[in-house]
Amino acid sequence: MFRIDLNCDMGESYGAYRLGADEEIIRWVTSVNIACGFHAGDPNVMRRTVRLAMEHGAAIGAHPGLPDLAGFGRRTMALKPDEVYALVVYQIGALEAFVRSEGGRLAHVKPHGALYNMAAVRRPLAEAVAEAVRRVNPELVLYGLSGSELIRAGEQAGLRTASEVFADRSYEPDGTLTPRDLPGAVLTEEGAVAGRVIRMVKEGKVPVRDGTERPIRADTLCIHGDTPHADIHARRIREALERAGISVKKLETP
Amino acid sequence: MFRIDLNCDMGESYGAYRLGADEEIIRWVTSVNIACGFHAGDPNVMRRTVRLAMEHGAAIGAHPGLPDLAGFGRRTMALKPDEVYALVVYQIGALEAFVRSEGGRLAHVKPHGALYNMAAVRRPLAEAVAEAVRRVNPELVLYGLSGSELIRAGEQAGLRTASEVFADRSYEPDGTLTPRDLPGAVLTEEGAVAGRVIRMVKEGKVPVRDGTERPIRADTLCIHGDTPHADIHARRIREALERAGISVKKLETP
Amino acid sequence: MFRIDLNCDMGESYGAYRLGADEEIIRWVTSVNIACGFHAGDPNVMRRTVRLAMEHGAAIGAHPGLPDLAGFGRRTMALKPDEVYALVVYQIGALEAFVRSEGGRLAHVKPHGALYNMAAVRRPLAEAVAEAVRRVNPELVLYGLSGSELIRAGEQAGLRTASEVFADRSYEPDGTLTPRDLPGAVLTEEGAVAGRVIRMVKEGKVPVRDGTERPIRADTLCIHGDTPHADIHARRIREALERAGISVKKLETP
């Protein structure tokens, strides 16, 4: 039986600023990663988004990012492992307090943006993230780029991990995502996107920008929430997966 | 038998900026309130300060403040109760994650600066703080100005509270502290300071700026850590209290 | 001959966050107030907005706000006059550097949100704002609420002032705006809005929430840019004014 979790970054609004179609997308995904106030999100938005996720029964994850609101956490910063450790502990705790105070349970952690990418390739940073998760709560699932250092560090720390794949992003030969500012980094043709996911789940393979393909593990698929018509895309991908016989459900569901 | 807890704000450094003589003061106090990153403190400082407190066996509290690093959380801001609720939940969670990840237990919450003062006199804000504490963890003790709305809101929410007194601050007839920018707001004569505390603990009374006196409950005494020779003052107050037959210990100790 | 300037707050986007329909509204207004990075705006947005204003020949103003991005500068903060002075100098300078570096000329200063409201009623803060403007560049025009302390402080400092009126906001008997969270604070019926402006310009009178009316001076009208269909409203107001024989042009135009 094939299955996959659909996750989406949420709670990225900030003060008067609105970002993302959270109320729409939540209908199609099974887990959400909620921004924790460093790269996006604020305490009011966090509370509101936790409630939204609980109403829809989605698994809730912390989505810690770099302390760079102006850059939306997408600009690499030269942080040391102990700095990364501390900011991940901090952000998990902040989000977990909202989940607990609403009567829910925090399920996972997925780093955001540049932190995600840094932890994918730099082992000391990956270990800092994994250690932060383990020490705050070893029951949390660590989401990371499939095949990355972060997944390996999580496993080594004894954490349960979820290997994440991207349907609309191009892959490099080393398994990393093609940087957003390179041509072809983001796929837009909808049929191709769905077909790519189905192949990743059923065959465990993904095409690479250089024309070859790589083996890939797909526990969870990243659904983007900040693009035009994101909810329609989310729905179509979910429907295509289900039509292909792939069960869409959150990780903890048997 | 007379007893009192001595608490001190700590972890108020930020990045390259150092503030407070935490390593010295920790020797004389029984509980610490650790800044949570909004008015002071950063994730690295929070971790370091939690460790310091645990090494010395001090009770650890979260010290949430207004989102105003430039003003050190001392400038009143017109926040709504739901904004106050959310920023207190957030900051408790962030600090608690460090305590838990180091193997400790969060014991209390004490709002900082303008938030402390706002919650002392404005009931809706006091209730927002108390509700935040209760929903994150109803075992936490709520520290507030003795006789304030915050103490009443905490009791009404079913929380255990600790009535805080100040030895070196002047009191107004309504039980609030004299604002720092008024003359006589801060007492500096050491003998007078110690005598005042002893009277508050043993007789339950405090002199007021207008020459009268007020009844006052004293569960915990605020020790300042950011003044010159703060550690010497802390030591002398502790010694004066003990000489007067007052037992200095943290709240949870029988 | 009747005339009025139409001004609009612009450049309120921040990083990945988009706010306002600047490119549309700029077609209908004669002056713009550009956020300076404290309550909204960032250096990239400031540069882009200065260019947009110059392309359309709008008069460019600095729009300094409180250091409260999360609250969009709308939450009153207890700042001292010297703090207000310094943050106004800072923000004018930052914006002026973009104007100068693009070959333009800064024309005016209009405080934002809570700073605007604080300076409207508290004379020491009004004087701090006026003094900041005067010392940075005494040629700048100071925009303030018509009839407010800020206008008086500007005149006393020897500055040229522009008395601002609001077409879609209710007035209190003392000439201040009805707070946004009170019912009836914001008018939405379009015909009433235009008629109100025409009367303010031609007759110098404005209706008050208690049913009376007040004399009012109207040099410039605030056009909101962050509401749905803001550009359509801006166009209709401009057209209604021109149909009524009121010349819409920026202040410096003869």
Added chain:
Amino acid sequence: MFRIDLNCDMGESYGAYRLGADEEIIRWVTSVNIACGFHAGDPNVMRRTVRLAMEHGAAIGAHPGLPDLAGFGRRTMALKPDEVYALVVYQIGALEAFVRSEGGRLAHVKPHGALYNMAAVRRPLAEAVAEAVRRVNPELVLYGLSGSELIRAGEQAGLRTASEVFADRSYEPDGTLTPRDLPGAVLTEEGAVAGRVIRMVKEGKVPVRDGTERPIRADTLCIHGDTPHADIHARRIREALERAGISVKKLETP
């Protein structure tokens, strides 16, 4: 005739946080670089520091840094040239407004920390800094690491430049400074420090970490203000230079 300018970073306090012995060091240096609020400094500190510099007749420079207060602007961030351009324009403008409002004249610009280091080796960033300076005010002198891309970009932009040398920092074979976290990066032996400067000024040579030496141009020497006894070190270096017949004066002095 040999001459050199002594410059020091100043105004690095922030809110309640004090950093640096500005009032002492100002007596021994001839130019100061004032933090502009991104990596350190706030509007109140900027005003106070500008006044201090003017009282002592020091040349005043803007000291723009990365938007990273928590990291004191020392953590490399992956910024694009247009982002660097905009944040330099912004910060120069903010500082210049204080200088102008106090009746002074801004003389130079020196990037701070990671921005300084990034602009020293990456030409597109160096050009962005130089272009920002040129467009805000082409009379400003651009301070940069001697022999760096920033100096070359400044010259190409038609700016007057000042080649900066460091007396207490080790050099790499390519002319960059040894990173602070490597052993031997910071020299502490006072006699060696003074001798090294004298040789740089008189012979135009500097020893390199690998044992070789490099030619170097020395227009200005960086005096550190945030180390213990910084003022004593500053005084001794100045006296050693003068004893060696090197005239210590600011650049614009004939």
